[in-house]
Amino acid sequence: MGRIGETDLADRLAPSGRGALLVQLSFGLLITGLAIGLRAVIDAIAPAAGPFSLGFPAVLIATLFGRWQAGLLTGALTLLYSWYFILPEQHSFLLKSPDDMGRLVLATINYAAVLLIAELFRRAVRRATQERDRELAERDLFLAEFDHRVKNNFTLVAALLDMQRRRTKDAETQEALSSALTRVESIARAHRHLYRGGAASPGNVDMAVYLEELSAALAEALFLRGAITLHCVCDHAALPRDRAVSIGLIVNELVTNAAKHAFAGRESGRIEIRFETAAPGWLLSVRDDGVGLPAEPKPRKDGGLGQKLVDGFVRQARGTATTETGPLGTKVTVALEA
Incomplete structure (x- = not known):
């Protein structure tokens, strides 16, 4: 009325x-x-x-x-x-x-x-x-100010990590700071999608646009140009911000790991990211055509932090991960609940 x-x-x-x-x-x-x-x-x-x-x-x-x-x-x-x-x-x-x-x-x-x-x-x-x-106008003004401050904070953190990475001479430290930098940028990218105003609904992120931009940023950050290529094929789906961030971080870790370890001794390769609608939820997969995982994995310099992060992000995204590997490459699939 x-x-x-x-x-x-x-x-x-x-x-x-x-x-x-x-x-x-x-x-x-x-x-x-x-x-x-x-x-x-x-x-x-x-x-x-x-x-x-x-x-x-x-x-x-x-x-x-x-x-x-x-x-x-x-x-x-x-x-x-x-x-x-x-x-x-x-x-x-x-x-x-x-x-x-x-x-x-x-x-x-x-x-x-x-x-x-x-x-x-x-x-x-x-x-x-x-x-x-x-x-509503006051709320929008507050959210715009809040969004601006958060963006500035993300930019500041990323700049500090990048500056420290450039200054350090230790290769392991540089690698750790690079990983931290890409994780921060992945979260910042989800935040930009959330407050951009083009989301399918308030509080949600369009996963196709988000993952495509994330893959482009990863390709640039990891120098995946020419010989090693990164492809992204995604269905449009509106997911809550927190789940989108977790999925983005899963992709970040898996692509980074594949770029560093899947093509040892090779000059060319392909990494593919897929996000598909599959009842009763969605399927996320990261596949490479590299050398596959060794039968007995070597101890990682980071103590397996990357795998622990992936496991944690999969739980946050309400998913279940499975890994298939062989001489033709490795595929990690995450089945996500609706």
Whole structure:
């Protein structure tokens, strides 16, 4: 019901204020014409039945959508019409019975009451709408400021990690800082998608766009150009931010691991990221055509941190991971719940 009161034809058709009265009077005449037309149909079935009854909804509608001016015009015209054409004597303003004067006065009072109530309701809804719009504008301003600060924080953290990576001479430290940098950038990219305003719905991230941009950034960061290529094939799906971040970090870890270890002794290779809709949820897969995993994995310099992170991110994304490996390459598939 509140949305009915929000519709103001004068605001919509004459937003500058010029011509507002013309819109109100035109709408009042339109409602009056409809009421009189309906009255003629009723008179064909039951002549003189309820002479003032149609005036009440007509005044109500005219006031709610066209303000009190339209309601007043509609009430006056429908009242005069009923007086002249329906009450006896018909086609005359003379009243045949003294009781008709009482009916006329009572109808006038009721029309005025309907107009007053409808106008008060319309104004109350209008005030509530303006207050709501003001609060929404303040919230949007706050979110924009918050978004800007978070972006700056991500940029600052990434810049500090990159600066430290460039300064250090130790290869292992450089590798660790590079991994941390790509993880931060993956989270920052999901954040940008969340607040960009083009999401499928508030709080969600379009996974196709997100993973395609993530793969492009990984290709640039890992120098996957020419000989080793990175491909991304994704279905569009709107997922909550937290799950999108976890999936992005899974992809980050798996692609980084494949780029570093899958093509040992080779100059060319292909890494493919797929995100597909599969009932009852989605399938994420990262495949490479490298040398496959060794039967007895060597101890990692990072103590297996990458694999632990993948396992943790898979749990956060509400998924189950399986790995297939052989001399033709490795494929990691994560089945995600709906």
